[in-house]
Amino acid sequence: MAELESMRASIDNIDAALVHILAERFKCTKRVGRLKAEYDLPPADPEREARQIARLRALAVDADLDPAFAEKFLNFIISEVIRHHEAFRG
Ligand SMILES: C=C(O[C@@H]1C=C(C(=O)O)C=C[C@H]1O)C(=O)O
Secondary structure: HHHHHHHHHHHHHHHHHHHHHHHHHHHHHHHHHHHHHHHHOOOOOOOHHHHHHHHHHHHHHHOOOHHHHHHHHHHHHHHHHHEEEEEEEH
């Protein structure tokens, strides 16, 4: 079925883009983690996280994406980031 193949090709492209986007994000967050370790700042910043979650939920609603899913996804990423930041502190 041509439409199925076409949709799957787009899904594969989107998955590749997601991997590249996540890799860039983790490059930034690792740099932030090294700065935090250097300046003895805590690995997590719950106030910033709350602002990011509120912003992402609103963007999700506008984009017709489930905001609960958007929040879960961001929390999943942030928990990995915090794990990296804790490791930088040693
Ligand atoms: C990257 C940071 O560290 C943590 C991870 C965050 C993220 O992945 O967006 C946000 C806040 C912090 O809990 C930061 O403080 O900016």
